């Protein structure tokens with residue numbers, strides 16, 4: 088009997104190319120078909136003929152993407168949403184009234200708003216704790232805490248949380264560990280293998296990878312009640328991803344491993360460049376041995392990611408002068424695309440910014456590192 092090739096364990100690079108990519112059963116098309124149909128033919132008593140009924144509940148293009156996402160993160164099942172924030176909101180809305188969730192001190196601004204404005208309306212309390220030190224998290228646990236929400240590396244200060252330690256704390260207290268894995272992607276970090284119950288992605292970033300498609304995902308370690316609840320809520324709330332967006336995201340996933348390697352290599356070069364500049368105060372990059380949690384990052388990540396943040400001794404004024412002097416880097420929000428972006432975070436955080444006034448966040452794209460460094464040198468020159 089010939090060995091079944093589908094039974095062999097696959098490496099992530101191979102899964103990224105093939106998961107959810109079966110040739111079309113009807114015509115053999117190798118590239119995945121894109122189905123726009125909102126409705127699917129059923130029998131006279133609503134018998135499902137091919138598994139589908141209505142696009143909002145489920146559709147073939149979305150299924151391919153969810154299969155691929157679950158495979159990459161090592162979960163049993165995944166759900167995709169119209170944005171990262173939609174996925175995050177869906178996960179946090181599964182918490183019962185009266186419960187608490189621990190969120191990181193440094194985190195995506197949308198999570199902070201959700202925690203401050205929306206969760207209290209649902210009777211859920213979010214408490215911010217420093218998640219870099221597991222003992223601080225352990226000390227913050229009490230019976231009402233039903234979830235630890237981690238984000239590592241965090242946005243924008245690239246802080247690192249020890250996911251295996253957090254998973255252990257969560258389990259000891261009967262709580263769930265959910266991880267925003269947007270910055271790392273499953274190529275660099277696999278929270279479920281470290282004990283997490285739930286992984287969230289803004290697929291708008293590295294997974295889509297080309298700054299042209301918005302989306303979000305939840306990957307569940309197990310197909311259990313939490314998944315059933317989230318799937319039912321998505322169907323009823325209509326918090327869905329359009330098929331074309333699912334198709335573009337799946338297309339992005341195929342080259343994710345190759346792109347991540349290049350993003351990481353460019354980030355390493357850029358972090359090393361900033362580390363020796365006298366005008367720079369702090370370089371935030373988990374790959375630098377000077378990063379306070381470098382050892383944890385080296386243990387739980389395959390590489391250190393494509394994001395670098397930096398603060399200047401000249402504070403806000405220097406940061407703005409630097410951001411105004413670069414040409415190849417575009418001043419824009421978001422990250423994970425092929426083009427390098429730079430952003431003064433405090434300026435986009437609204438009336439009460441939480442980022443240091445002198446902080447710039449850089450998303451390293453796929454340009455040649457020498458060209459990026461030459462452009463950054465123009466930024467440094469503008470400070471003199």
Ligand SMILES: *Cc1c(COP(=O)(O)O)cnc(C)c1O
Nearest residue numbers: 170171172195242269289291302
């Ligand atoms: C962008 C981002 C989000 C939100 O995702 P959207 O797709 O913009 O809604 C959440 N978490 C992190 C870490 C992000 O970078």
